[in-house]
Amino acid sequence: MKDLVEDISNKLTNFLQKDFENYTDFSSEIQNIKEQYTDLLREILKPELDINSVKPKAFKFGRYLFQNDISYMLLLDINDHFFPEIVEKLSENDCYSKYFHLLEDRFRYLENKVAYGYLTENIKQDKNWIREKLRIIKNSESMLKPFVRDHLVWVNKILEDIRKLRKESSVPIGHNKCEMGKRLEESEGLGIYDEYRDEIITLHKKIHGNALQMYHFLKNKDFKHLLLEYLEFFNLVGKFVSLLGLTFAVMYEEDANLDPLTKVLSRRSLEFILSSQFHISRISKRPLSIAMMDIDNFKQINDRYGHQIGDCVLKKVARLIQDNLRKSDFIFRYGGEEFLILLPFTSKKDAFFVVDKIVKKLSDTQIKCGEFKDRVTISAGISSIDDAKDIYTLVSKADKALYRAKKAGKNRVSV
Incomplete structure (x- = not known):
């Protein structure tokens, strides 16, 4: 049995690194996964076993998987891959014949208790999400x-x-x-x-x-x-x-969910919508990006032509941005001449192409508002869910990227 466990342990490293590309992101965790799984395997392969002795270790392993953002399906994949080999090897050993029929039940018990640990941690996180949602809508x-x-x-x-x-x-x-x-x-x-x-x-x-x-x-x-x-x-x-x-x-x-001037979504509705989309992306493990956009030199337009012309420019820029977004995207007026674009299920790379297209489109378009007839440019900064632990970090990083775009000469996108 010792040789069998060591053999599976050695093959497990290769399984995690090569056979399943889905798990290469967890290369730093492979050793921990291997050690905990091997320890559990050693327990459930004991000929005479008090099955309850497996419970604490399996529960702990489940919690570990969730805390390290590793799918529970990994355990099922490992078992599905190695169980036939384990059965074949043990069938050749007479000392296991008495317990052989219990082997499948033991693996099922292991999967069940690991799932319990995973579920317990998952519920803790989701209760926090509910608490945050209730806080947002309380007032x-x-x-x-x-x-x-x-x-x-x-x-x-x-x-x-x-x-x-x-x-x-x-x-x-x-x-x-x-x-x-x-x-x-x-x-x-x-x-x-x-x-x-x-x-x-x-x-x-x-x-x-x-x-x-x-x-x-x-x-x-x-x-x-x-x-x-x-x-x-x-x-x-x-x-x-x-x-x-x-x-x-x-x-x-x-x-008040629409900005009365530009008719795009207002900042008041931003927190609820962004936090909901952020959580959906987290639990579905799909990308999400945002872009902060700011009209370049807008103060000069206001100072020279007045606020009425400035408001007209704001409305036309907002409309042009909105018309060039995809149906799945959302635009919010963040404040003054600044807009936030929410791009669900969009990686940072794809978000760059979407936003860069808008920046170029606007710089090629003449805006006409009364005496004002000129091209207007915007700068943009992008951040993605991979960069952020929460929506506030997400917005902060996009804002810093916007600052870099401004500093680099405006009329451009920074990530």
């Missing part, structure tokens, strides 16, 4: 507030049920029984879901379907399938909250 007077608040409170109670291993739900599971479901049914006359209503309702039903499945797995303490269902559940929750936020932000100028 809001938006019509969005009761919708999002009720939904997040419902989700938070489900997380608490899972954390405390409650077999019965403490909240309504039927999609039309919860407060959010009731509000959606009553929203027909509000006029807010003309474009998004069906999509929101479908997403809400899926979330409740996932919740029902989670309680089934929780009741049976099937943490492996509970975790997989939970990851999908919270991914849908993030999308749902984001879609609600975007719906209200886009459709309600009277709620």
Whole structure:
């Protein structure tokens, strides 16, 4: 058995480094993964084993994977890859014949307990996200507030049920029984879901379907399938909250979500929308970038032609930027002559091409506002989710990149 474990341990390094390119980003963690997995393998291959002795180490390994941003699927991939070889080698050893039929159960137990540790850490992070969302909307007077608040409170109670291993739900599971479901049914006359209503309702039903499945797995303490269902559940929750936020932000100028001058999204709606998209990118492991844009020499336009002309220039620049963005992108007036562009599911490299195209387009376009007839240029700075631990760092890094673009001569993009 010792030789078998050492053989698997040696092959595991090669497996992580070469066979699965998905995991090359975790090269610095390979040794830790190898040591912890080998230790667990050594335990579950003991002929006479108290299976409960595996639980603390497996739980710790699950927490480690989550804390280091390593997918739980890595464990399943490792087991799927090496289990047939382990079975073949042990079948040749007579001393294991008595316990051979237990081998698959032991691996299943291992996957289950690692999933439990992973899930526990995941819930901690997601509860913090909910707490932050509730903080953001606490003082809001938006019509969005009761919708999002009720939904997040419902989700938070489900997380608490899972954390405390409650077999019965403490909240309504039927999609039309919860407060959010009731509000959606009553929203027909509000006029807010003309474009998004069906999509929101479908997403809400899926979330409740996932919740029902989670309680089934929780009741049976099937943490492996509970975790997989939970990851999908919270991914849908993030999308749902984001879609609600975007719906209200886009459709309600009277709620101050649109800037009255430029008619682009206002800074008031920025924190909610950006934080939602940031979290979706984190949990889906997809890119996200933002760009800070500033009109070059705008003060000179105001000083020479007056604020009325300046406002006209602002509106036309905002319109040109918006017209050259993709449908998935969002533009906010950040303040004065500064704009923030949100580019979901976009890497820094791709964001550069999008923003650089806009910068060049604007510099080639003559703006006409009364006496003012001239070309206007903008400078831009880009940052991506890879550079930032939160939305505030993301904005700060984009702002610093914008400063570098200004310092380098304006009318350009810096990353």
